[in-house]
Amino acid sequence: MRKLPAKLASQLYGAAELIAERGLDGTKIEDIAEATGIPKATIYYHLDGKNAVLEFLLSDLLDMIAGAVGVAVSSAEDARTRLEAAVVAQLGVMLEHPFLCRALVGDLGRATRLPELAVALRAAFYEPIEQLLTDGVADGSLRQVPNPGAVALSVFGAITVAGLTAAVEGPSDDPSADAVRLSASITELIFDGLAHHPRRGDCEPGDGPDQSE
Amino acid sequence: MRKLPAKLASQLYGAAELIAERGLDGTKIEDIAEATGIPKATIYYHLDGKNAVLEFLLSDLLDMIAGAVGVAVSSAEDARTRLEAAVVAQLGVMLEHPFLCRALVGDLGRATRLPELAVALRAAFYEPIEQLLTDGVADGSLRQVPNPGAVALSVFGAITVAGLTAAVEGPSDDPSADAVRLSASITELIFDGLAHHPRRGDCEPGDGPDQSE
DNA sequence: ACTGGTTTGTAATTGCAGTACAACATACGA
DNA sequence: TCGTATGTTGTACTGCAATTACAAACCAGT
Numbered sequence: 001m002r003k004l005p006a007k008l009a010s011q012l013y014g015a016a017e018l019i020a021e022r023g024l025d026g027t028k029i030e031d032i033a034e035a036t037g038i039p040k041a042t043i044y045y046h047l048d049g050k051n052a053v054l055e056f057l058l059s060d061l062l063d064m065i066a067g068a069v070g071v072a073v074s075s076a077e078d079a080r081t082r083l084e085a086a087v088v089a090q091l092g093v094m095l096e097h098p099f100l101c102r103a104l105v106g107d108l109g110r111a112t113r114l115p116e117l118a119v120a121l122r123a124a125f126y127e128p129i130e131q132l133l134t135d136g137v138a139d140g141s142l143r144q145v146p147n148p149g150a151v152a153l154s155v156f157g158a159i160t161v162a163g164l165t166a167a168v169e170g171p172s173d174d175p176s177a178d179a180v181r182l183s184a185s186i187t188e189l190i191f192d193g194l195a196h197h198p199r200r201g202d203c204e205p206g207d208g209p210d211q212s213e
Numbered sequence: 214m215r216k217l218p219a220k221l222a223s224q225l226y227g228a229a230e231l232i233a234e235r236g237l238d239g240t241k242i243e244d245i246a247e248a249t250g251i252p253k254a255t256i257y258y259h260l261d262g263k264n265a266v267l268e269f270l271l272s273d274l275l276d277m278i279a280g281a282v283g284v285a286v287s288s289a290e291d292a293r294t295r296l297e298a299a300v301v302a303q304l305g306v307m308l309e310h311p312f313l314c315r316a317l318v319g320d321l322g323r324a325t326r327l328p329e330l331a332v333a334l335r336a337a338f339y340e341p342i343e344q345l346l347t348d349g350v351a352d353g354s355l356r357q358v359p360n361p362g363a364v365a366l367s368v369f370g371a372i373t374v375a376g377l378t379a380a381v382e383g384p385s386d387d388p389s390a391d392a393v394r395l396s397a398s399i400t401e402l403i404f405d406g407l408a409h410h411p412r413r414g415d416c417e418p419g420d421g422p423d424q425s426e
Numbered sequence: 427a428c429t430g431g432t433t434t435g436t437a438a439t440t441g442c443a444g445t446a447c448a449a450c451a452t453a454c455g456a
Numbered sequence: 457t458c459g460t461a462t463g464t465t466g467t468a469c470t471g472c473a474a475t476t477a478c479a480a481a482c483c484a485g486t
Contacts (some may be wrong), residue, residue, distance in 0.1 A: 005432095023322050025238070040475095041434050049475070057239075060352050060365055083473065106326070109319035125240070133407070142407045150375060150398035157374025158367035185363035191407030194349070194364075195293070196356045218463090242443065253444095254465050262444070 004046055004056065011036045016057055020102035024054050024110065043119035054107055055114050061100040062120040065093045069128045079136030080191070084129055087159055087183040093173035094163040095182075126156045155190050162186055217259055217269065224249045224375035229270055237267050237323060250304055267320055268327050274313040275333040278306045282341045292349030293404070299341055300372055300396040307376040308388035308395075314380035339369045368403050 004012075014036040019027050029050055033040040047053055073148035094101050104111060111117045130152040136142025145151045162182060172178045217225075223293035227249040232240050242263055260266060292403040307314050317324060324330045343365040349355025358364045373396060385391045 004396045021263045023326060025323070029475085030473085039434055041436090042432085044362075044475070045379045045433070106322035108321045109323075110238070112319070113239075136407070140409075143409045145398070145401060145407070147394075147398040150395055151379055151380075151402050154371035154399050154402050155407075157378075158371040161370025161374060162363060162367045166363075182363055185358070185360040186367050188358065189364050189367050189406070190402065191406045191408040192410070193402070194346070194358070194368075195404040196353075197405075197410055211279060241441090252465050254467090255463085257444070257466070 007048060008027060008038060008042075009056070012053065012056060015053060016099040016103060019054065020091055020099040020106060023106045024050060024103075051110065051114060054103065054110060055117055058104055058107075058111055059101060059120050060119055061093075062117070062124040064097070065090055066124040066128075067121070068093045069124065073128050073132065078139050078141035079132050080141035082141050083129070083132045083136065083142075084183070084187050086132060087187055088179055090125070090159060091163045091166070091179035091183050091186075094167045095179050098167040098171045100162055105164050105168055119151070125160055126152070129156050129159070158190060159186055177198065188197055214371055221251060221255075221259060221324055222269070224251050225266065225269060228303060229312040229316055232267065232270070233312040233319060236319045237263060237316075264323065264327060267316065267323065268330055270313060271317055271320075271324055271330055272333050274306075274310055274317065275330070275337040277310070278303055279337040279341075280331070281306045282337065286341050286345065288294070291352050291354035292345050293354035293399060296342070296345045296349065296355075297396070297400050299345060300400055303338070303372060304376045304392035304396050304399075305389050307380045308392050311380040311384045314377055318377050318381060338373055339365070342369050342372070371403060 015027075015032045018031060018035050025049075029043065031041055032038075032050075032053060033043060043053070047056065068089040069086045072089040073082050075082055075085065077085070089158075111121065130149075132149055133142060133145075133152050133155070137144045138146075162185075166172075166178065166182055228240075228245045231248050242253055242256065245251075245263075245266060245365075246256060249256075256266070260269065280375050281302040282299045285302040288295055288298065290298070324334065343362075344366060346355060346361055346365050346368070350357045350361075375398075379385075379391065379395055
């Protein structure tokens with residue numbers, strides 16, 4: 001796993017769509033060779049096999065996500081605001097790279113079984129959120145919940161599943177606009193929930209039925 | 214895909230742990246034969262191949278989930294209450310069958326590429342939630358959101374990711390107690406959100422900071 | 427031109443899924 | 457009891473595709 005020459009790296013992306021479409025199993029090394037223009041022997045010279053191709057592509061995606069989220073998270077705002085920014089950032093990268101996302105979903109199992117990727121996955125998706133939730137409690141922008149771990153996981157799930165689904169459903173014309181739209185829905189859910197309650201600040205008891213519970 | 218004799222079906226479960234551990238790729242048909250005690254030739258007599266083994270195991274899991282959720286959903290309560298029950302039901306089944314869940318995560322890609330399973334997946338996980346959200350708006354127990362589809366997807370993601378992770382992390386001594394605990398965290402998130410706000414009914418403006426937005 | 431890394435074509439080699447088939451078992455009605 | 461249909465299983469075989477081996481270029485830099 002030496003560092004792959006840049007030219008080859010860029011050619012390898014030509015295999016992303018193929019893998020996304022058919023899964024790694026359904027993709028022969030020969031197909032990858034043909035799609036990328038890199039001969040089989042050369043692929044094997046640089047990479048350890050088919051898995052390594054996937055690993056390369058996905059770790060790149062995860063790095064991009066981790067990077068974008070990292071920027072979003074390190075602003076000076078309160079945690080709630082940074083969480084919103086992180087969601088937009090994460091979805092932005094995902095929608096920007098639908099094929100890689102599809103490949104990720106399609107070979108998630110393999111990905112989690114490749115140790116490096118499993119770590120990168122956590123780092124890209126889960127850890128920033130977990131951190132923001134605890135930050136939010138500290139700076140008062142988010143409320144304290146009884147079981148932060150489980151909640152962080154659910155938030156992570158909400159964002160990631162929505163993003164992956166959107167990415168899988170179809171490449172969009174304007175990924176970043178879609179990312180903003182989608183993240184608005186998600187943040188509304190995770191901040192305000194689905195129950196009826198007065199919005200922050202206003203307080204009309206007539207707003208929702210209040211019998212039960 | 215005739216209907217597999219009950220005895221074989223039960224033996225097949227012996228392969229779940231193996232597949233969960235190593236993935237379907239890493240599991241040879243011979244291994245499955247050995248683990249289940251069903252000879253290879255017999256497996257091929259009844260099933261169409263390795264994928265069919267996974268398909269059998271997972272469709273069974275999905276049926277169980279769909280069944281349990283179906284019961285939870287069809288009570289006479291309001292949608293919000295039924296959604297809580299559905300979450301408990303879904304998590305209950307998942308935690309009851311950690312190996313199957315691990316196999317599901319591990320071979321999600323394959324699963325979504327097997328048409329029958331893809332449908333069963335939607336039916337077990339996503340559709341009941343989507344339905345409950347619209348029901349909830351109708352009966353007033355949940356509020357209307359701007360983009361119901363995206364929100365349903367996020368709710369689905371929140372529940373499912375939390376459940377799968379819990380199932381993957383390790384078999385528990387008391388699955389149903391864990392399911393209740395976990396579902397409490399999740400429902401709190403999806404109903405009340407993470408922002409500070411007065412709980413339904415009470416209304417102290419001093420409760421949360423109110424400057425921004 | 428020499429050396430050490432790359433690149434690539436062309437064979438092997440290997441492992442495993444899936445298939446073929448024959449022998450055997452079991453059930454059940456005639 | 458026999459015959460037939462259906463299931464069970466061992467064994468050998470086929471075929472595909474991943475991986476490896478290797479030799480012949482190629483391309484710096486010195």
